[in-house]
Amino acid sequence: MTRDTLYLGSQSRARQALLEYAGIPFKVLEHGSDESYTHADGTLEHQVTTIAQDKMHSLILPPRADVDHDYLFVLTADTLVKDPQTGAVLGKPTDRVHAVAMLAAECKGPVETVTGCCLKKFFFRDDMWHVDAEVCWAVGAMIEFYVDAPSVDRYFASRPISLHCAGAAAIEEHGLAYLKSVTGSYTAVLGLPLYELRQELSKLGFRF
Secondary structure (H helix, E strand, O other): OOOOOEEEOOOOHHHHHHHHHHOOOEEEOOOOOOOOOOOOOOOHHHHHHHHHHHHHHOOOOOOHHHOOOOEEEEEEEEEEEEOOOOOOEEOOOOOHHHHHHHHHHHOOOOEEEEEEEEEEEEEEEOOEEEEEEEEEEEEEEEEEEOOOHHHHHHHHHHOHHHHHOHHHOOOOHHHHHHEEEEEEOHHHHHOOOHHHHHHHHHHOOOOO
16 A cells, blocks of 8 residues: 655754654654744643644645645644743744743743644645645643753753754753653643644554
């Protein structure tokens, strides 16, 4: 049986690695979204799903000639972190100084991390792609992630990708040394809740 391909609207290497670990074939699409959460209000879950939907709307879908079937599955996602003291939403740091401030805030208590996903199935007819089904969801976790001041330089040297992560928190590889606990979905913290993704893909008829 031919396996389907998931089109991923994300440049995140963490999300791509998670799909590789899960054995889900994928191809990467670029998106034009600025990934800003400033236009989204409400709960953290609502904000991340809103941004994921915005990314979906900004995608340029591949031409029919480049796709094996007359349908395709497309996924976008976004991850945000909430400051445990102020409740402020932490996206990606703008620079190292901003990242250090985020890490210092996260040392003050458990941090809420949420990833939102937007998954669509398209069919090709009348010379264009049409949405056949859409589902959005958000999954999160509370994490204790403590990069103390004396460890910051080593952390950034070992995990330079942290400057491109929500809350500057890159918890895999060397980052595991600073991760005390995760209560909730570990893969959601990494940027893509795999269990829920597999369930939703199955409902839409994705062939693994």
